[in-house]
Amino acid sequence: MVAHKVHETDVLVIGGGAGARAAIAAHEAGARATLVDKGVFGKAGITQLSFGIVCAYMVPPDSANVLFEDMVRAGEFLNNQKLVEIFAKEIADGKILELEGRYGFVFDRNENGELVRKKMGGHSHARDLVVTWNDAPCIWRGVIADLTRRGIRVFSEVMVTDLLTSDGVCVGALGLDVTNGDFIVFRAKSTVLATGGLGQIYKLTDNSRGSTGDGFAMAYRAGAEMRDMEYVQTMLGFVWPRALRGIGIGEPALVGGKLFNAKGERFMKKIDPINIDNVPKDIHGRAVMREIREGRGTNHGGVYFDLTRMGAEKQPHYQYLYPLAANVGLDLGKDYAETVPVEHYFMGGIYVNENHESNVPGLFAAGEVASGLHGAERLAGCSVADITVFGYRAGKLAAERAMKLGTPKIDWEQVDSYQEKVANVLKREVPGKDIRPVAIRNMIQGLMWEHVYMIRDEKGLKTTLDELRRIKEEYMPRMDIASHSARWNYDWIEGLETINMITVAEMVTRSALTRTETRGAHEREDYPKKDNENWLKNIVVKFVDGEMKLTTRPVVMTKLKSGE
Amino acid sequence: MSKEITVRVFRFDPSTDNQPKYRTYQVPYEQGMTVLETLKHINDEIEPIAFRYECRFQSCGSCGVVVNGKPVLACKQVAQNDMTIDPLPIFPVIKDLVIDTDSYYVKRRQLRPFLEQTKPPKEFPEPEVTYEVDQRYREYVDCIDCLLCQVVCPVLKKPGTRFIGPALMTYLARFAVDPRDGLDRVAIALSEGLLECTLCGECNKVCPKGRNITEVDIMRLRRLSESRKLI
Numbered sequence: 001m002v003a004h005k006v007h008e009t010d011v012l013v014i015g016g017g018a019g020a021r022a023a024i025a026a027h028e029a030g031a032r033a034t035l036v037d038k039g040v041f042g043k044a045g046i047t048q049l050s051f052g053i054v055c056a057y058m059v060p061p062d063s064a065n066v067l068f069e070d071m072v073r074a075g076e077f078l079n080n081q082k083l084v085e086i087f088a089k090e091i092a093d094g095k096i097l098e099l100e101g102r103y104g105f106v107f108d109r110n111e112n113g114e115l116v117r118k119k120m121g122g123h124s125h126a127r128d129l130v131v132t133w134n135d136a137p138c139i140w141r142g143v144i145a146d147l148t149r150r151g152i153r154v155f156s157e158v159m160v161t162d163l164l165t166s167d168g169v170c171v172g173a174l175g176l177d178v179t180n181g182d183f184i185v186f187r188a189k190s191t192v193l194a195t196g197g198l199g200q201i202y203k204l205t206d207n208s209r210g211s212t213g214d215g216f217a218m219a220y221r222a223g224a225e226m227r228d229m230e231y232v233q234t235m236l237g238f239v240w241p242r243a244l245r246g247i248g249i250g251e252p253a254l255v256g257g258k259l260f261n262a263k264g265e266r267f268m269k270k271i272d273p274i275n276i277d278n279v280p281k282d283i284h285g286r287a288v289m290r291e292i293r294e295g296r297g298t299n300h301g302g303v304y305f306d307l308t309r310m311g312a313e314k315q316p317h318y319q320y321l322y323p324l325a326a327n328v329g330l331d332l333g334k335d336y337a338e339t340v341p342v343e344h345y346f347m348g349g350i351y352v353n354e355n356h357e358s359n360v361p362g363l364f365a366a367g368e369v370a371s372g373l374h375g376a377e378r379l380a381g382c383s384v385a386d387i388t389v390f391g392y393r394a395g396k397l398a399a400e401r402a403m404k405l406g407t408p409k410i411d412w413e414q415v416d417s418y419q420e421k422v423a424n425v426l427k428r429e430v431p432g433k434d435i436r437p438v439a440i441r442n443m444i445q446g447l448m449w450e451h452v453y454m455i456r457d458e459k460g461l462k463t464t465l466d467e468l469r470r471i472k473e474e475y476m477p478r479m480d481i482a483s484h485s486a487r488w489n490y491d492w493i494e495g496l497e498t499i500n501m502i503t504v505a506e507m508v509t510r511s512a513l514t515r516t517e518t519r520g521a522h523e524r525e526d527y528p529k530k531d532n533e534n535w536l537k538n539i540v541v542k543f544v545d546g547e548m549k550l551t552t553r554p555v556v557m558t559k560l561k562s563g564e
Numbered sequence: 565m566s567k568e569i570t571v572r573v574f575r576f577d578p579s580t581d582n583q584p585k586y587r588t589y590q591v592p593y594e595q596g597m598t599v600l601e602t603l604k605h606i607n608d609e610i611e612p613i614a615f616r617y618e619c620r621f622q623s624c625g626s627c628g629v630v631v632n633g634k635p636v637l638a639c640k641q642v643a644q645n646d647m648t649i650d651p652l653p654i655f656p657v658i659k660d661l662v663i664d665t666d667s668y669y670v671k672r673r674q675l676r677p678f679l680e681q682t683k684p685p686k687e688f689p690e691p692e693v694t695y696e697v698d699q700r701y702r703e704y705v706d707c708i709d710c711l712l713c714q715v716v717c718p719v720l721k722k723p724g725t726r727f728i729g730p731a732l733m734t735y736l737a738r739f740a741v742d743p744r745d746g747l748d749r750v751a752i753a754l755s756e757g758l759l760e761c762t763l764c765g766e767c768n769k770v771c772p773k774g775r776n777i778t779e780v781d782i783m784r785l786r787r788l789s790e791s792r793k794l795i
Contacts, residue, residue, distance in 0.1 A: 040616065043624040043709075057689075097688045101744055104679025107689070109698040115689055131705070138705050145678035179658055180579075208618045241596040243639070247621050324621055327640060328596030438608045483612045487579045488659040491612045 002419040004183035009034040010402040012172055012186045014160045015194030017047030018367030018387035020143045022192040022395030027150050031399035034153045036175055038210050041156040042144045046196050046207050053128045055381035056096035057115055062125035064092035072560050074122045075375020076520040077536060078228060081558040082354045083372045090389045103142025105131055120380035121280060128381035158184060159493055162418045163222040170362035171408035174418045178493060181486025183419050187410055189402035190362050192394050193219055197346040197368040201505045203449035205343035206237050206248040212497035213504035215369035219350045224358045226541040227371045228348035230511035230522045233378055234285050234454060237342035239302035243328045246342050252277035260304040261296040282521060285341035289454050302338035341454060345383060347374045356394035366394035376520020425495045426481050433480035437494040440475050444505050452509050457525040461513040468506050511539045514550050536562055567593045569645040571602055573613060577659050600627055600638040614660035622772055625710030628652050629661050635712040637772045652715045671728060677735045682746030692743050703780050704738035706773040713767035713777060719760055727757030730767040730777045737781035740788060753785045754794060
């Protein structure tokens with residue numbers, strides 16, 4: 001048995017984005033809340049990096065119904081409409097706007113003191129608010145400060161490696177303290193997973209380093225149902241210079257930039273001669289990928305993005321990008337950027353009901369790690385809004401459940417076996433261990449980028465499954481952590497992340513192989529049409545008897561049926 | 565032919581090493597490469613080193629290090645030949661370039677670094693929040709708690725000082741000018757050594773966001789103290 005500390009609480013929250021709101025809600029409901037973050041709380045995670053557009057303010061004739069319909073149409077009818085209804089109502093009720101004073105940030109005002117509202121793609125009305133485009137963590141800094149005010153216990157730089165279950169009920173989690181390698185058993189009545197996305201399974205992503213899909217993988221191992229795992233959202237980002245690789249640029253439609261291939265052709269004219277670059281991101285994104293695949297990409301593997309004439313002064317976001325590029329020798333006022341769609345957001349994840357609880361009792365999920373709200377495509381501004389509204393609801397409902405329960409029973413044998421698994425990854429001087437986690441990651445990232453990204457077909461997906469199996473069987477047992485010390489050993493953390501990455505990569509690939517149609521962000525080159533007859537349903541991934549099983553479920557529809 | 569640069573990195577694991585040491589690495593250089601890219605190359609291709617980073621674009625403030633004696637953000641500073649990389653001073657070393665910044669956050673917590681709305685608002689959006697309030701707020705949103713200003717401040721190193729440092733004064737100034745805040749931030753700033761700042765401007769020189777900390781934070785708090793006849 002490996003030594004560990006024990007931390008007992010009512011509501012355990014894992015993750016600092018939606019999780020921060022969940023912890024606040026649980027505390028407000030009178031429960032003891034504990035938050036665990038893999039990175040430095042308040043700095044790590046994708047929430048702290050978002051551009052700060054938030055769908056938050058509706059002025060008539062805009063209403064909850066209009067937002068509901070916008071979201072379901074964008075999501076191509078795969079959304080869980082019960083969740084969308086709750087979400088749209090909360091936004092319409094101004095639940096986000098009232099946080100301005102509570103958390104002490106300021107949404108942009110015009111000179112008359114009115115809120116600046118933006119109409120983003122896919123939205124019928126201008127309902128997105130911004131906090132100075134250049135620095136969006138502002139909202140979340142206020143949220144985080146509220147945890148400080150409340151004195152909520154936060155474990156920073158503690159990686160949760162596994163969820164603990166007892167008789168099929170989630171009773172907490174096992175954590176590994178990055179700073180010193182100590183184990184911490186979190187014993188909790190309710191657990192809220194808010195670990196974000198999986199951008200790191202792709203070669204290029206604008207996500208932060210920690211987006212390795214840990215939450216999906218640990219929930220899956222604990223028996224949670226995953227849905228819509230084939231749905232990956234992208235955004236144009238830099239492919240070069242190296243220091244900017246993966247950093248998001250934005251849509252030509254939004255900023256008035258132009259796309260060119262390496263031959264200097266405006267290739268978007270072939271696809272849409274009227275709107276040219278001014279098309280939804282799926283369309284220009286795939287066109288970019290095709291140009292590159294057909295040999296008309298730049299030497300660095302992108303296409304040109306001409307931002308020289310769009311007037312940086314009119315685009316606060318670009319006031320931020322210009323110096324960033326200039327700093328590494330790229331003058332966006334004169335030079336073309338080189339761009340490629342980078343992984344931006346993941347629509348799929350843990351299935352939750354309208355109480356944000358998964359099929360594993362005691363396990364709640366909110367934010368990017370949960371599925372259902374966005375369906376096959378997410379609208380701009382609905383992610384920060386999602387974590388704000390649903391993070392809070394999940395925390396509140398988790399607390400209400402916890403208050404009715406006594407201290408949960410822990411299966412100490414399970415704790416032992418999980419600790420052993422984690423410790424074994426670090427174990428040295430094992431014959432045949434010779435590949436560092438970073439090398440295995442590179443293999444996964446390359447495969448997913450090549451075959452399971454924006455343009456998919458059966459051949460590529462099957463190749464990927466074969467290769468993933470080979471990596472699992474041949475390379476994973478050889479994974480070697482290149483440092484002996486348990487103290488702040490990120491190689492060890494990356495090793496544990498790699499185990500999660502290979503699991504989620506397989507879930508994404510198998511779901512993509514199963515959906516033999518093209519819908520929303522999922523495009524099958526061999527099935528280019530939408531097939532409402534067969535595929536108006538969610539694909540479910542579940543761990544059953546030691547195996548990954550895929551099934552389908554009917555979509556939860558309330559007000560809006562497909563075709564209406 | 566690719567160029568190589570020579571990089572010396574501070575290495576120390578207090579749980580096993582008797583002394584800190586420097587290790588020298590040869591790293592292939594490409595134009596526009598940052599210190600962060602250099603560290604990632606060493607970590608991924610040569611041997612693991614401990615360093616923090618998150619966002620890669622000067623937004624999270626996690627990757628502060630000292631390069632050739634100057635505190636910088638690793639993701640902003642462009643790499644050069646013959647560079648020596650050290651952890652930020654003042655704070656205890658956890659391992660290599662990773663430092664323990666708890667003392668800063670403990671102090672920050674004591675200052676109540678959040679808006680204290682003593683009177684709950686009656687309507688939304690709040691009429692108090694005008695264009696001017698928005699403009700003033702924006703002077704503060706750039707601070708990312710990277711602590712570069714804290715580690716260069718000469719007053720913070722003086723024995724017996726009460727001064728809490730530029731980054732924490734920024735918090736007090738930010739709430740002092742917010743009409744919604746109900747605490748006396750100016751009085752707190754005075755008790756936390758506001759007058760000990762010598763306005764030497766070392767903090768401004770290292771701020772990766774180019775903030776004028778002495779003017780926007782320190783002098784604004786001092787002018788508020790004067791107008792209220794607190795000093």
